[in-house]
Amino acid sequence: MVADSFYGSTGAVKRANETYYAAGAASDELLTVTNGDVANQTRYEYDGLGRTTAEIFTIAGYEQWRNTTSYDGNMTHSDPPPGGVATTTVTDAEGKVKELWHYKGHTPVPTGPGSERTVTKYTHTAAGELATVTDSKGNTWRHDYDQRGRLVRKVDPDAGETILNYDESDRLTSTKDAQQRILSTEYDSLGRPKSTWEGAVNEGTKLTETRYDRSGSLGYSHASYRYLPNGEAYSTVVATFDTFYRPLTTNYTVPASEGKLAGTYPFTTAYNRDGTVASTGVPAAGGLPTESLKYTYDELQRPLTMASATSTYVTGTVWSNTSQLLQLSLSTGGPRTEKNFYYEKGTDRLTRATVKVGSTATVAKDQHYSYDQAGNVLSITDTAAPSSSSTLDVQCFAYDGQARLVDAWTPSATATTAEGEGTIGGTADYAGKKPTACDAAPGTNPLGGPSPYWTSWSVDDIGNRTQEIRHDPSLNAAKNTTRTFTYQDGDQDGTPGETGDGGPHQVTKVAETTPTGDRQQTYQYDVSGNTHKRTIDGDTQSLDWDATGKLTKATEADGTETSFLYDAGGARIKRTTADATTLYLPGMELELKKGSTAVTATRHYSYAGQTIAIRTSDNKVSFLASDHHGTGDLAVDAVSGAVTQRRTDPYGAARGKLSPETGTWPGEKGFVGGTIDASTGLVHIGAREYDPDLGKFISPDPIIDFTRPQQMNGYAYASNTPVTLSDPTGLYDCNNGVALNCDKKGNQQVNPCPSLVVPACNGGAVEKASNEVAAAEGQQARAQQRFKSAGKQLVKIVMDILGISAALDCFSSGDLAACGETMLTIAGSFAGGIAGKLLAKYGMPWNMHKGIQLAKQVTGLLKDLFGGLKAMSKASERLNKARANLAKAREKALFAVDTIKSAVGRGKPKCHSFLPDTEVLLADGKRKKIKDIRPGDKVTVTDPKTGHTVVREVSGTIVTEDDKHFVDLTINSKSLTATTTHPFWVVSENRWLQAGELTPGMTLRTASGTTATVEDVRYFGRRQRTHDLTITEIHTYYVLAGATPVLAHNCSTNLFSAEDQLNGFISKVEGADGYHDVWIHGSPDGVAPSFNAAEGGSTLMNHRVLAGLIKSDSNYTGGPIRLCSCQTGASRGTFAQDLANKLGVEVLAPNGYLYVRPNGRMSIGREGAALGRSHFGGEWVSFLPGGGR
Incomplete structure (x- = not known):
C-alpha cells in the first residue's frame, strides 16, 4: 500500500494521493505515478499568503468536485461541493474563532440576498480557553476554569450546572450535577482509577471497583466489580493472561441473588503466533452448548472462515487487494447465504449490497445507494423481491441547506426509473446516477413500493424538529397526520432535585392532528435534562435515572416496572420486566421468565465488523443482513433458506409489516443494532435511550462538538440526518457511507466513531484504517513541520537577538516531545519577561519600528507554534487510533483497483x-x-x-530473493517450510489450499496415493531466497x-x-x-x-x-x-x-x-x-x- 504527498516550493502540500495498491514487495526504488494512476487524489491551491483556496477531489486524475476557501479580513468563507454546508468563520485579533456562520443556502454570502444563516458565537478567557458558546437563539454553554486552567464548572442549557473537583495531581476526583448528586473517583498510588462512589469516597455508596497488578500481570487491570446496594457484585475477572498479557479466560460472575441466572460464565480467547485471534469460546447456558469459534486467516491476517466443532458459519470471505470486504459466504451446512458489497471508485462509498440465498442464488436483497458530492444519501433502492410483494422499494431523500433531512418518500417506480447508484455530478467515467424516480418533488407522482410512505420534517435553527407530516400514501392531504412539536424557550433553570421547566432542546409537547381526531403527548425533564415523565395517549410513564446518567427504572401508568442495571464500564448487564429478567453477556443474552426455572439463551455471532448470525434457544440459526447503518433488515433461516424482511423509516420506526407477515424476526436487536425494549417503547442504543416515535434521544448527549452547531442539540438523533449519519454509540454521530456497523459500546470507547472493517464511521468518503494511518501520518508531518519552523525561528530570536544561550538542540535531535516542553517554556517566558527585553532592546524611537515588527513576527510565530503543537496533539491521537484499528486488521479499503x-x-x-x-x-x-x-x-x-x-x-x-512470509509445517514429525501462499492438495478438503490456510488435522496427498497428516503449523517471517x-x-x-x-x-x-x-x-x-x-x-x-x-x-x-x-x-x-x-x-x-x-x-x-x-x-x-x-x-x-x- 502506498500513499504520496507532493510539496510545492513553499513547502505546502500541492497534491496528495490517498492510499492505493501497488504490486510487489517494497524496495528502495522511488515509485512514481501519474495523477491518473490512483483512484483518489486531492489537489490543493493557495493564494499569495500561502492560504488554502481550493481542495480539489479527483478520481483517476479527473476533478470531481472542489471545496473553495476565500478570505476577507478576519472572515474565512468555505464553499463546499453540492450537499455540503457553506460556512463563514470570523476570528478575533488573536486568531481565535469568535463566530461560526452556517448558511441556509448552498454558498457563503455574507450580505444581501442569500445571506440567511445561523450564527454560533464563542468567547475565550485571557488564557485562550473556551469560555462561552452561544447558539443562534441565544442559548449559552458556559465554562469556568481555575488558575491552573482546569475546567471547574460548566453550565449546559439542557443539563444544567456541573461542578468538577481535582486533586493536586490534576486528577478529576468528583463531579456534582444539577441535582446535587456527587460522583467521586478514588485513585491508587500510581494514579489509576481504583473505585467510584456516589457521594464521597469511603462515605457514600460504592458503585464500582477496578483491581490491578495480580501476579503475572503487573501493570494491568484484571478485575472490575459493579456493586449492588446489598453488597453483592457483578464482576468481570480475567482469570488467565498469556505471556503477552492478553486475556485468555475472562469470567463474568452474576451474584447469587439472581437465582437461576447466577453463576460464573467463562469466555475464552486463543491467539495465533502472529497475534490474530485463533478462537473464541462461549459458555454453555440457556440450552445452548459450549462453543469454540475458530478462525482462519490469509497472509495479510484478514479473516477467511469461522466455524465451531458443531457448525460452520462463515465458509468463505473475499477481500479486495486493499482489504475491503467484497463477499461473505455463510452456511451451517444447508443453503448458502452470500452477501456481496460493491463500492464506488475514489470515494469508497457503498453503492450496492446484495444477498443471495440457496443453490440457485435467489436474490433476496439488492440495495443500491446514490449520493450527492458531500456524501448525503439521496436514494436507497431495493430491486429484489424476496417475499410476496414484487414491487420495487425506492426511497428518496431530500435535505435543507444545513444537510438535515426534510423529506423521505417512496415514489412508484419501474425497473428503468429505479436504476441508479453512486455519486451524482462527477466527471469523466466516474459520475454516478440518482434514480429518475427521485427527480420529481415528493408528492408530484404517486407513491409506491411494498411499504409506501412520505414523511416531511421541519427543523429550526438549533436542530429542534418543529413539525412532522406523515402524508397519506394515496396523497389525500385530508388524511395526513401532522405533528407539531413545542419546546421550552430558555435555559434549564429548575430547582435542584426538582422537575425542571425544560431546556431549549427539550420537547415538552407534541400535538398530533389526524383524520380520526386530535391528541397530544407531553414530556417533563429533571434538571439534569433527563426525560422524567412521558404522557402518551393519556398514560404517564415515569423514568428514573442514576447519578451516571443511566436509566434505571421505567414505571408505567398501571404500576408495571422495568428496571435496568449496568456494569462497571457503563454497559447494560440486566433488564427486569414484569414478565422476565434478561442478562446481557458478550454476544449472548440469557432470559428467565417469571415463574419459570428454565433459562433460555440467544447467541449473536459477529465477524468482520458485522453481526452475521443469531442462534436462539431452540438451536435455530438465522443469518442476518443489515443496511448501511447496521439495522438488520433481512433474516435467512440457515436450514430452510426462508427469508424474513423488515423495513424501517429513516429514524428507525417500523415501516409496514414483516414480509412475509407470518414470519418472525429473531432476537430483539433493532435500529442501528440497538436493543428494543418492548416494555418501555424505547430502544437502548449504546450509551443512551432512544425514542423512535420522536426520532430523539431522551437524555442529553454527554459529548458536544462545539464546532458543529447541529450536533450541539443533545437530543436530536444524528444531527437530524439519519440516513447519511448514524449514532450507534449514543454519543456521537458518524457517516456510514461504507460501514455496515459501528461499535455498540459507546460508553466505553475513546473514539466514538471508530473505523471498522466493513465498515467505519467517518465523514464524506469513508476511509479504511490504513488510509487513515497514511492521512494521519501526513497530518502529523505537516503539524510537526509547522511547529518546528516556528520553533526554530523563535529559538533564533531568543538566542541571537536577546542573547539567551540556553542549549536548545531539541529540533536537531528530533525529540519533539522535549521541543514542545522547551518551546512552551520560551513562549511563557516571552509573555512574562522576554517581551520586556524586546522593549528594552528596541525601545528607543529610532528602533521602535524594528521592535514593533519583531513583536509582530514573534506574535505570528507564537500563533504558529501553538497551532502546530495543538495540531501535533490531534494528529498523534488520530494516528494512534488509526494504527490501533489497522492492527486489528479491520481497515477499510478502496474496492476498485481499476x-x-x-x-x-x-x-x-x-x-x-x-x-x-x-x-x-x-x-x-x-x-x-x-x-x-x-x-x-x-x-x-x-x-x-x-x-x-x-x-x-x-x-x-x-x-x-525477497519472500518473507513463511509457514513451517510439521508432517510425520518432520518439517517442511513454504511461503504462506503456496498451494497444497488437501485430501480432507478435496481442494487446493494455501500453506497459510492449513491447520493441524488436515491431510495431504503423498506420492503413493496415501495421506499424510499436518501435525503442527508455525508462522514466521524473514527475508530469504526461495x-x-x-x-x-x-x-x-x-x-x-x-x-x-x-x-x-x-x-x-x-x-x-x-x-x-x-x-x-x-x-x-x-x-x-x-x-x-x-x-x-x-x-x-x-x-x-x-x-x-x-x-x-x-x-x-x-x-x-x-x-x-x-x-x-x-x-x-x-x-x-x-x-x-x-x-x-x-x-x-x-x-x-x-x-x-x-x-x-x-x-x-x-x-x-x-x-x-x-x-x-x-x-x-x-x-x-x-x-x-x-x-x-x-x-x-x-x-x-x-x-x-
Whole structure:
C-alpha cells in the first residue's frame, strides 16, 4: 500500500494521493505515478499568503468536485461541493474563532440576498480557553476554569450546572450535577482509577471497583466489580493472561441473588503466533452448548472462515487487494447465504449490497445507494423481491441547506426509473446516477413500493424538529397526520432535585392532528435534562435515572416496572420486566421468565465488523443482513433458506409489516443494532435511550462538538440526518457511507466513531484504517513541520537577538516531545519577561519600528507554534487510533483497483516458493534439492482431480530473493517450510489450499496415493531466497517433509504451444502477488496458443473457452488472474471484461502488446501502437466481475 504527498516550493502540500495498491514487495526504488494512476487524489491551491483556496477531489486524475476557501479580513468563507454546508468563520485579533456562520443556502454570502444563516458565537478567557458558546437563539454553554486552567464548572442549557473537583495531581476526583448528586473517583498510588462512589469516597455508596497488578500481570487491570446496594457484585475477572498479557479466560460472575441466572460464565480467547485471534469460546447456558469459534486467516491476517466443532458459519470471505470486504459466504451446512458489497471508485462509498440465498442464488436483497458530492444519501433502492410483494422499494431523500433531512418518500417506480447508484455530478467515467424516480418533488407522482410512505420534517435553527407530516400514501392531504412539536424557550433553570421547566432542546409537547381526531403527548425533564415523565395517549410513564446518567427504572401508568442495571464500564448487564429478567453477556443474552426455572439463551455471532448470525434457544440459526447503518433488515433461516424482511423509516420506526407477515424476526436487536425494549417503547442504543416515535434521544448527549452547531442539540438523533449519519454509540454521530456497523459500546470507547472493517464511521468518503494511518501520518508531518519552523525561528530570536544561550538542540535531535516542553517554556517566558527585553532592546524611537515588527513576527510565530503543537496533539491521537484499528486488521479499503499502471507494478512481486534445500521427488524415485533442479529434469506429477500420476519435465525454474512470509509445517514429525501462499492438495478438503490456510488435522496427498497428516503449523517471517518450478502440462510436483512426499503445484497456467520460444522466458517472469498468471497469445477479440493464430484472428478462442481451460487446470486454485496475453485489456475490446464476468474474479490484462524478454522482464506497449513500435507506455488494467474497470 502506498500513499504520496507532493510539496510545492513553499513547502505546502500541492497534491496528495490517498492510499492505493501497488504490486510487489517494497524496495528502495522511488515509485512514481501519474495523477491518473490512483483512484483518489486531492489537489490543493493557495493564494499569495500561502492560504488554502481550493481542495480539489479527483478520481483517476479527473476533478470531481472542489471545496473553495476565500478570505476577507478576519472572515474565512468555505464553499463546499453540492450537499455540503457553506460556512463563514470570523476570528478575533488573536486568531481565535469568535463566530461560526452556517448558511441556509448552498454558498457563503455574507450580505444581501442569500445571506440567511445561523450564527454560533464563542468567547475565550485571557488564557485562550473556551469560555462561552452561544447558539443562534441565544442559548449559552458556559465554562469556568481555575488558575491552573482546569475546567471547574460548566453550565449546559439542557443539563444544567456541573461542578468538577481535582486533586493536586490534576486528577478529576468528583463531579456534582444539577441535582446535587456527587460522583467521586478514588485513585491508587500510581494514579489509576481504583473505585467510584456516589457521594464521597469511603462515605457514600460504592458503585464500582477496578483491581490491578495480580501476579503475572503487573501493570494491568484484571478485575472490575459493579456493586449492588446489598453488597453483592457483578464482576468481570480475567482469570488467565498469556505471556503477552492478553486475556485468555475472562469470567463474568452474576451474584447469587439472581437465582437461576447466577453463576460464573467463562469466555475464552486463543491467539495465533502472529497475534490474530485463533478462537473464541462461549459458555454453555440457556440450552445452548459450549462453543469454540475458530478462525482462519490469509497472509495479510484478514479473516477467511469461522466455524465451531458443531457448525460452520462463515465458509468463505473475499477481500479486495486493499482489504475491503467484497463477499461473505455463510452456511451451517444447508443453503448458502452470500452477501456481496460493491463500492464506488475514489470515494469508497457503498453503492450496492446484495444477498443471495440457496443453490440457485435467489436474490433476496439488492440495495443500491446514490449520493450527492458531500456524501448525503439521496436514494436507497431495493430491486429484489424476496417475499410476496414484487414491487420495487425506492426511497428518496431530500435535505435543507444545513444537510438535515426534510423529506423521505417512496415514489412508484419501474425497473428503468429505479436504476441508479453512486455519486451524482462527477466527471469523466466516474459520475454516478440518482434514480429518475427521485427527480420529481415528493408528492408530484404517486407513491409506491411494498411499504409506501412520505414523511416531511421541519427543523429550526438549533436542530429542534418543529413539525412532522406523515402524508397519506394515496396523497389525500385530508388524511395526513401532522405533528407539531413545542419546546421550552430558555435555559434549564429548575430547582435542584426538582422537575425542571425544560431546556431549549427539550420537547415538552407534541400535538398530533389526524383524520380520526386530535391528541397530544407531553414530556417533563429533571434538571439534569433527563426525560422524567412521558404522557402518551393519556398514560404517564415515569423514568428514573442514576447519578451516571443511566436509566434505571421505567414505571408505567398501571404500576408495571422495568428496571435496568449496568456494569462497571457503563454497559447494560440486566433488564427486569414484569414478565422476565434478561442478562446481557458478550454476544449472548440469557432470559428467565417469571415463574419459570428454565433459562433460555440467544447467541449473536459477529465477524468482520458485522453481526452475521443469531442462534436462539431452540438451536435455530438465522443469518442476518443489515443496511448501511447496521439495522438488520433481512433474516435467512440457515436450514430452510426462508427469508424474513423488515423495513424501517429513516429514524428507525417500523415501516409496514414483516414480509412475509407470518414470519418472525429473531432476537430483539433493532435500529442501528440497538436493543428494543418492548416494555418501555424505547430502544437502548449504546450509551443512551432512544425514542423512535420522536426520532430523539431522551437524555442529553454527554459529548458536544462545539464546532458543529447541529450536533450541539443533545437530543436530536444524528444531527437530524439519519440516513447519511448514524449514532450507534449514543454519543456521537458518524457517516456510514461504507460501514455496515459501528461499535455498540459507546460508553466505553475513546473514539466514538471508530473505523471498522466493513465498515467505519467517518465523514464524506469513508476511509479504511490504513488510509487513515497514511492521512494521519501526513497530518502529523505537516503539524510537526509547522511547529518546528516556528520553533526554530523563535529559538533564533531568543538566542541571537536577546542573547539567551540556553542549549536548545531539541529540533536537531528530533525529540519533539522535549521541543514542545522547551518551546512552551520560551513562549511563557516571552509573555512574562522576554517581551520586556524586546522593549528594552528596541525601545528607543529610532528602533521602535524594528521592535514593533519583531513583536509582530514573534506574535505570528507564537500563533504558529501553538497551532502546530495543538495540531501535533490531534494528529498523534488520530494516528494512534488509526494504527490501533489497522492492527486489528479491520481497515477499510478502496474496492476498485481499476487501472494498475505498469509504474505501480514496479515493486518486486514474488512467486510462491520453497526454501533452497527443500527436496523434490524425481521420476526415478530419487530426491533432489529444489535449488539444484534444472530444466529438463523429470519429476513425478499428479493431477489430483483424476488421480492420474505421470512423469513430466521441468520447463523452468524460478528464484525469488525477497519472500518473507513463511509457514513451517510439521508432517510425520518432520518439517517442511513454504511461503504462506503456496498451494497444497488437501485430501480432507478435496481442494487446493494455501500453506497459510492449513491447520493441524488436515491431510495431504503423498506420492503413493496415501495421506499424510499436518501435525503442527508455525508462522514466521524473514527475508530469504526461495525456489519454484514450472512443469509442463500438469503443473504439480512433490516436495518432501523428511521422507514424506506431499503434492504441491507451481505458479502459472501456460497455454502456449509446445514450440513457442516464450516457454523458455516465462519461467523467469516474476509473478504478481495475489494473482494467478495465465499465459496465452491474444488480441482484443480473443486468444490462441500461437502468436500467428492470435494475430491472424481465424482460430481465436473466446472467453468461454479460455475460462473452461483455466478452470480445468489443476494448477489454478481460484482467485484473481493476471492474463498475460497481448491487448486483451484494450479499450476497443471486451475480452478481459467478459472473462472476469465468466470466472467471477478480477482479471488483470494488458491494454497493449505484452513483451517478454529472455531475462523474464516484461513491458507493455502503448495501447493502439503497432507491434514493435513502442515497448512502454501501456498498462495493466483491472476488470472486475459485473463490469467496471
